[in-house]
Amino acid sequence: MTGTATPAGSKARRTMFLVAAREAVGMPSIVLGASYVGFGSLVRESGMGLWLGLFSTLSAWALPGQVALVELYGVGASLLVIALAVALTNARLMPMTITLMPLIHDPAVPRWRYYLYSHLVAVTAWAFSMRRCPEMPRDVRLPYFVGFATVLWLASLIGTAVGFALADAVPQSVTLGLVFLNPIYFMLIFATDLRHRARVIALGLGAVMGPTLHTFSHDWGLMLTGLIAGSAAFGADRLVARRRG
Amino acid sequence: MADGWIIVVLLVGAAATYVWRALGVALSGRINPGGPVFEWVGCVAYALLAGLIARMIILPVGPLQETDLGSRLLSAAIALAVFFIMRKSIFFGVTAGTLALIGFTVGGVRMF
Numbered sequence: 637m638t639g640t641a642t643p644a645g646s647k648a649r650r651t652m653f654l655v656a657a658r659e660a661v662g663m664p665s666i667v668l669g670a671s672y673v674g675f676g677s678l679v680r681e682s683g684m685g686l687w688l689g690l691f692s693t694l695s696a697w698a699l700p701g702q703v704a705l706v707e708l709y710g711v712g713a714s715l716l717v718i719a720l721a722v723a724l725t726n727a728r729l730m731p732m733t734i735t736l737m738p739l740i741h742d743p744a745v746p747r748w749r750y751y752l753y754s755h756l757v758a759v760t761a762w763a764f765s766m767r768r769c770p771e772m773p774r775d776v777r778l779p780y781f782v783g784f785a786t787v788l789w790l791a792s793l794i795g796t797a798v799g800f801a802l803a804d805a806v807p808q809s810v811t812l813g814l815v816f817l818n819p820i821y822f823m824l825i826f827a828t829d830l831r832h833r834a835r836v837i838a839l840g841l842g843a844v845m846g847p848t849l850h851t852f853s854h855d856w857g858l859m860l861t862g863l864i865a866g867s868a869a870f871g872a873d874r875l876v877a878r879r880r881g
Numbered sequence: 882m883a884d885g886w887i888i889v890v891l892l893v894g895a896a897a898t899y900v901w902r903a904l905g906v907a908l909s910g911r912i913n914p915g916g917p918v919f920e921w922v923g924c925v926a927y928a929l930l931a932g933l934i935a936r937m938i939i940l941p942v943g944p945l946q947e948t949d950l951g952s953r954l955l956s957a958a959i960a961l962a963v964f965f966i967m968r969k970s971i972f973f974g975v976t977a978g979t980l981a982l983i984g985f986t987v988g989g990v991r992m993f
Contacts, residue, residue, distance in 0.1 A: 663972050688887055695895035705894040718890060723897040731926035733905020738914035754902040813983040815945050819937035820960045820978040824971045838927040846932025847939040862929030870924040
């Protein structure tokens with residue numbers, strides 16, 4: 637019975653994997669690759685080898701944490717300090733993974749595999765999947781996410797290598813522009829999807845509180861922003877819903 | 882420092898990153914996606930990311946520190962304006978914002 641259903645399903649999954657990969661090849665890859673060009677040149681400046689830089693992008697793949705690690709290593713910080721700084725910088729990955737998993741969950745896929753796929757959770761693929769997946773049949777959502785993220789992962793590796801090779805060869809103003817691409821791109825990704833009221837409030841409050849709390853604590857500022865602004869947005873959304881309901 | 886040490890540092894860094902993703906998978910199985918806890922976690926994620934993006938523009942760490950705050954804010958505003966004028970085209974928005982910052986920096990423009 638399922639013998640006839642599965643081949644058709646697996647074809648749809650393969651198609652979606654390729655569709656997602658193609659969607660990722662343009663702007664998303666260029667922007668992320670360019671950001672990793674910045675990381676690659678930082679790796680060169682800090683005296684680490686190319687292979688170590690690539691290993692970092694392969695094994696961690698979350699840019700702010702990688703930058704923090706290389707900079708702290710450069711100034712000779714202790715292992716504990718580095719581990720804490722990286723962990724705090726990347727705490728955002730937990731709420732992101734929690735919200736993405738139910739969306740891409742396929743009962744036919746063994747649960748342990750999601751521990752492998754979760755390594756691909758990062759801002760760009762997450763934001764695209766959060767927007768695109770609810771419109772898709774359940775069994776092609778996971779291939780969409782994995783296809784999209786895999787291309788971005790490859791682009792990050794290429795960017796790291798290119799940045800390492802180009803360090804010092806590119807004018808300072810161009811490097812600055814490349815570094816600036818990243819926040820601008822993220823800002824616009826979130827500006828494309830403003831349908832969900834609670835999330836819009838969270839984005840607004842977070843944008844105001846992020847820099848403010850950062851001046852009070854570089855380590856905890858972002859975590860506190862998420863918890864305080866997120867909770868306030870959640871509460872405000874409930875209040876509005878109750879008044880209207 | 883020895884070569885072996887940096888590999889230890891990188892592995893610890895990768896573990897400190899992955900632990901959040903693994904925790905996310907473990908916790909997601911326990912939270913009802915239709916319930917309020919899930920909704921709250923989503924709000925926290927969006928607020929965190931908005932905070933991160935705003936911080937990257939207003940109080941950047943690294944090479945962008947040398948650029949002028951006013952130039953960065955105006956470039957971000959230009960990116961948003963072009964994005965909406967061009968019917969939500971991320972490509973045109975990003976290009977306009979990036980070129981604006983490069984232009985301001987090369988031109989030595991200082992707003993504040």
